[in-house]
Amino acid sequence: MNTSSSEPKVREACGIVGIAHSSDDVALPLYYALYALQHRGQESAGIAVFRGMSTDENPDERDAQAKEIRSEKGMGLVAEVFSPQHLAELQGSMGIGHVRYPTTGAPLLENAEPLVVNYQKGEFALAHNGNLVNTRELRAELEREGRIFHSETDTEVIAQLLARELVEHDPIAALTEVMRRVVGSYSLAILMDSMLLAVRDPFGIKPLCIGALTDERRSMNVGYVIASESPAIDTLGGTLIRDVNPGEMLVIHASHPARARNPADHRDLKLIRHQLHPGVPSAHCVFEYIYFARPDSIIDGQLVYDVRMKIGERLAVEHPVSADIVTPVPDSGITCAIGYAKRSGIEYLEGLIKNRYVGRTFIMPEQRARDMSVHAKFNIVRANVAGKRVVLVDDSIVRGTTMRKLVRYLRAAGAKEVHLRIGSPPIIAPCYLGIDTPTRDELIASTRTIEAIRDYLAADSLGYLSLQGLIMAVGIEANSLCLGCLTEHYPVRIPGERCSALQATLT
Amino acid sequence: MNTSSSEPKVREACGIVGIAHSSDDVALPLYYALYALQHRGQESAGIAVFRGMSTDENPDERDAQAKEIRSEKGMGLVAEVFSPQHLAELQGSMGIGHVRYPTTGAPLLENAEPLVVNYQKGEFALAHNGNLVNTRELRAELEREGRIFHSETDTEVIAQLLARELVEHDPIAALTEVMRRVVGSYSLAILMDSMLLAVRDPFGIKPLCIGALTDERRSMNVGYVIASESPAIDTLGGTLIRDVNPGEMLVIHASHPARARNPADHRDLKLIRHQLHPGVPSAHCVFEYIYFARPDSIIDGQLVYDVRMKIGERLAVEHPVSADIVTPVPDSGITCAIGYAKRSGIEYLEGLIKNRYVGRTFIMPEQRARDMSVHAKFNIVRANVAGKRVVLVDDSIVRGTTMRKLVRYLRAAGAKEVHLRIGSPPIIAPCYLGIDTPTRDELIASTRTIEAIRDYLAADSLGYLSLQGLIMAVGIEANSLCLGCLTEHYPVRIPGERCSALQATLT
Amino acid sequence: MNTSSSEPKVREACGIVGIAHSSDDVALPLYYALYALQHRGQESAGIAVFRGMSTDENPDERDAQAKEIRSEKGMGLVAEVFSPQHLAELQGSMGIGHVRYPTTGAPLLENAEPLVVNYQKGEFALAHNGNLVNTRELRAELEREGRIFHSETDTEVIAQLLARELVEHDPIAALTEVMRRVVGSYSLAILMDSMLLAVRDPFGIKPLCIGALTDERRSMNVGYVIASESPAIDTLGGTLIRDVNPGEMLVIHASHPARARNPADHRDLKLIRHQLHPGVPSAHCVFEYIYFARPDSIIDGQLVYDVRMKIGERLAVEHPVSADIVTPVPDSGITCAIGYAKRSGIEYLEGLIKNRYVGRTFIMPEQRARDMSVHAKFNIVRANVAGKRVVLVDDSIVRGTTMRKLVRYLRAAGAKEVHLRIGSPPIIAPCYLGIDTPTRDELIASTRTIEAIRDYLAADSLGYLSLQGLIMAVGIEANSLCLGCLTEHYPVRIPGERCSALQATLT
């Protein structure tokens, strides 16, 4: 009843951000950075800041009662969770933030992140994007030691492992040790012991990048931003430095000037990198380029908009058709359709209008209501399609149910022909590494031939982009990508699934 | 503090809908219809249904305590205001709905519509889109009779006038009388005395249309939908019949079959029209075509998408430029930019990405925060603009503050030249007829030359569409449009403003 | 489902308060005064203040947009409705407040008071305690003039009548005129035209009193308080002056010192009285003494605690019994039981303990749950009653259902005998004048003999106080009391009921 009729076709796990500033509070920049990452998770949002870094407090005289880390979390969109008062209370010049879709665990506030816990030496906060594949084993091991869990999340497993290592190791060594144990996709932002730490899994499956904040008047670096996607850095007026490397750990900490009470004074931020797991081939998630990431993101060196334009162009080459207009399924197919139109020379015209306010409606059980809810999401511009041969472009097909309705609506509006062009190869297998795809049963392409899919969708023709075409468009070599959902070969061992030869050597 | 950083440039007053069905409950269709009209008002939403029409109730044995009309209203988006339980409780086969932006009155729940009131013979409910210009006089007249007002809205004034006329007149005569008294823009949906009434002001300033709901299996008409815009009808799978004529009153009522308890049985719906004020020239709001209406709306016979494409094309003819790409300010400039690109032959490429989740954030007082909030709304796709000569297309310029920032961002991202092309003539005067424009002081074009505006915006060139070009694109003759904000000539007398000669004869 | 298992046996309509202060804001005193009147209504609470009286504002330069009267209302207890921020925003040195139980109209926020309306000359606010008996006629008359009603309340009827009279009359004359038209019980506090007005109906059915606020350091009067009960005055450290007389109108207004900006300066408050309807016999509600009013209230010259003690003592004289302990039904029977114990010489011992937190639980449909909910309200102190002959004292019996259970619980706990002593005569008829009694059908004493009631309650004996005894205890002569629920003779004409000869002459 409370599921959304307009939920995305597949859901991204999460978005993370971490900011360290030499003088200012970071709650407001964290807020806007999360805002820029909202597409990566709409279920909950959270911010945690390290209070001790504030210049007007004396870290040596910490009240035992006072918490080092303050956090605020809530269900819903970033703009709904945080009030100006919250941000004012979250004082501190180092912090992390998180937006979340549940991949494991129910949609509960107790699963919202960052997770803030007490451990032997104080507190730490943890924000995670990804999905581990050995959670069950790790959890069993921890439970055998009599540990308790308050949630079902991977994040709590990581936190417990980390706390265990912290008994004998310093933060960097402890986190290194944790990275040896966990398998799967993970980008982490951690606030601990006056430091901001960021790590990306050895395959670099989920994106993570680092940028610099600059004081323009004084031409000096005043802060660092770690984020799932680069537009979070852009939003703050910062500059993208580079992607965090697969298996890399970045550590940012501040050397306090001696008791400076002048707010103009600021700390020196030191950025230290630790490259772990060198020489492992990458396995960047190809679906970030196809669907998830914002078009204005630069991920592992590639501008997503550019990749999608090339996808559209290649699609026009691979699957040409004689038609009157090219029209996208908004918003996922827009860039792709522009590319197709450009290369094919067929006019780009919007035949479907997406309701900008669609988002969080409920699904009523009756068929009548389900029809209305799809209509409420997409409406046909009848005059643009009537009597025309239409090329309808989308980035991918998951279940096919919405696409089938769109084809029917287009025909009802008078389209003479409907040719589907899809900016990816057929999705034939589930993702185990951070994307909430349906099971094989529900994936339309897992058991059907392309002709059978075309028949089900009632399209005049159906063209999927080839795997080779996709790889060329992305511009990263195949063995540095995770193509599991398209090839059934995954970079890590997953029970019942095949593992890519190259990458499997590591796990 | 709670104003949105991403509020639309100018705000539409409201959207209204009314549905009568021969057998089904209308709460769910009203919900989806309002959903389709959400762009016309996001402050509050409401639904009122007439209970007596339900087939399984006996209208003759009405419990005196039981309300004939049930309603549910709340602050926020349609999807936030209504729960499935609300809709289940709003039983009835006739109803009206409303989404609202405040043009008069503060943003209070008590101003949310439909307004439901008790009068001599029972209850009526009223939903209004528009703005009266003689409210003050009408209100003074009513107050001189010792009447009290619970709100500051035009809608309560109309309700009081109506109740006064209903003492001696039947509903149709009473509403006719009210239409003689009120001056300004108004589209109304009224639920009264087992009838659904819809009226559009004599100038047809605000849009209103009527559609039919059909039972496809039995090829029979099963209901009518009155709506501010036609996509509300499309969403329900209905068919647009036509626009409601200026000065027309439509009355839908049902002849009850004798105590039919069989839910398959249904009432005959009768649609009666009353043309009032014949021969008055229309004054359709031109801004509906330029900015407000959905692109998939058909208003007064014109498809909005088509108008905007033609605007873009004419703009290319009127203001050609040598450039590398055409890029829209999303979403308001998209269709226009496609038209410009098509006619000019310059490549269409997205240089600005709009955050889909922008919407309801708060404005922080500091400059730093204001910058972040614009960045949070629009991000530059650097690679698409760097080193390029960019034509930036938007539908209109109101204050110019955001446009100025966008030009600066484009240059910072490396654009070699930035040429602005605007799909309307300069806005030089306020709207008094339902649009919440700023005062003349705040309108960038009210006192500046185009060169001065270009200079302020720091653009390489600036081209506004000519008035003649706009009228040609809209396809309606000038003296049937309200062009007040562009020409300072209004269709009704407004203190301190000039009145169009032709239309003024009436008022 | 959401009805309370612990709702009072009969519900009082409302409590009202009005405060005028020569220099301070009155929101906080209004808050605490309402707190003291919370027992008179727990459904909603509201405060309205007149802003113009604030010394640092110029009443002559009122911004047309600015509201003269600010109000805050909400559902629930006083402490739940108002936050410190609300009180800070309600600036003004004159105001009124209201706590409400619904006697007419559903439990909706729109029925919460004070009712604030716009009329010809500005705004007025109205708070009402009582119940009119000619609402239907008045409303029909107003509706015949084409007036609309937003609620079902008597209060809106009074407001409409008042606004109508205000067209031609000044406030005092207008209110006098309204008092000629409305029939029933009403105590009103009105904020209008820089004045605080208070009226009590010609019979003085509902209580209303006036007190003074004193600046102790300067021994000067600094304000007035109008309140339903005197503890509201006590709470503010004020002094009870006297009851408002039946049919009296009190008007408090302030003469502004010339533009004084010094907050230490203050206005002179003038209190003017208008005695309307002289010579009408009173009809003070006897149930205020029996049950409703706080024991520390002084109503029409009588201390309620004292009345209840005397009731208990007379009960001991009228219905002596040989027993071991006297125990009250807490809290309603406590003072009565102390009186009974004192006069009879039988030991006072608490045999029933009332859960202090009982209040707003829900009623589950099953019998099992209903039993638990009564047990949750009252528990037996087994050792205090086992083997004892118990005199159980309560103020009155309405339906008898709870009393029957208590007798059963006492016996189950080992009480040898249970003798019921009731501090009022049998309630045989409904109240039409402000108390939410059940219908005759539900009143256990309306059709049963006392022996039949005793039998139903399964008590060893049952003694009701005689009418004469009650009148003696109250200390007011019978023909100055409303005894309708005990005698079926009412002070005003009520369709289907008899009217007291003396008082009926007026109506």
Next chain:
Amino acid sequence: MNTSSSEPKVREACGIVGIAHSSDDVALPLYYALYALQHRGQESAGIAVFRGMSTDENPDERDAQAKEIRSEKGMGLVAEVFSPQHLAELQGSMGIGHVRYPTTGAPLLENAEPLVVNYQKGEFALAHNGNLVNTRELRAELEREGRIFHSETDTEVIAQLLARELVEHDPIAALTEVMRRVVGSYSLAILMDSMLLAVRDPFGIKPLCIGALTDERRSMNVGYVIASESPAIDTLGGTLIRDVNPGEMLVIHASHPARARNPADHRDLKLIRHQLHPGVPSAHCVFEYIYFARPDSIIDGQLVYDVRMKIGERLAVEHPVSADIVTPVPDSGITCAIGYAKRSGIEYLEGLIKNRYVGRTFIMPEQRARDMSVHAKFNIVRANVAGKRVVLVDDSIVRGTTMRKLVRYLRAAGAKEVHLRIGSPPIIAPCYLGIDTPTRDELIASTRTIEAIRDYLAADSLGYLSLQGLIMAVGIEANSLCLGCLTEHYPVRIPGERCSALQATLT
């Protein structure tokens, strides 16, 4: 700002309950039992039920995803936290509940109990009343093992210890082991492994009792109730069996009938007791008798009402005075005052009226507001005290600030003399074992002589009950009571405090 002006003088930690039923769901009984224990904690409330016990589910086919334990927790009163829908969803025939005041940890939802955690073999839920004195050491030990804590509560410490022991031990052995490690006061209700476990600390500091639920028609035991106080059992219509012994563990589990689907069938409940720590002298909290417990509770064999009556009577013997009336500070002094009046022969008369709705108001910073807030809580019945010599009775004095105001109010109302009689010896030291007393600095009696206290309170005389008198009234020998706050000798070693010789041997 949100602290209550009417918060109790000292705050009790918590109340717990556990119910096992042979056939019915226990959520509703848990709700009413918590309702009866509401006085023990008003900050949060929670219920956890074991789903597997429901007769219509098959425990062998548990869905791995489905939680065995369902819980619902919230901030506020029991009646505010739970809706009928919550209770309907909490299906299961075994469960525990908790109401809470924070003694450790901030007032956060994450501190609400029962605490439900995942451990190696599934889930367990834990509700705790008491306070450990070796938390710091235990926590440090657990943190040295790399464990993380989500809260600051003792309860999480106990849960972690328990989970650690459960790796190698069965639940009973594990809990026994935990009881060897934790020192302080604790009454626990635990839901684990299809069992309901209850333990009381070796000193029996906090109360805990067990009762039986009986099917009256079939005269058979159908369930057990474990509760902090016996009225929780009374409310359910159950029968108090006895107190849980100090150091005792009770285990209730059910033998499932073979797949019985007939709801009339029920399981056999087995109650097993494990007496741990035999031979340790008890240390029952004496303040339960003086102030905390409900008067209708029977704790460690003593009826609290009876104890308080005797306290009043002894007080009359120890501190006689010539006076006109005895009046209590309501509600805490009522029973005491009745006892005093009975023994002294002085008339019992209520001179102070407590506002029944006082509870959760806010404290305004200004003095004026603070005065109003005390007046809002207590009002004087002037006629009952004017010109009288008053004996004012209360159970205890903590800070003395409210008492001082009451004496002043009584004199202002005309009392000729005010004699204070206090039903306990002076409170000279803090409690470390579950009661939230202020520090020594704030305790009026910690450094002042009785004469100095009398002088501060401005009373004519002041009489505290002697320690010997208190012990006689309680009826339990001194060395079986915890008298720490009165004697500065505690039953367990507390840094900086003395330990009672006898009891200290154990710790």
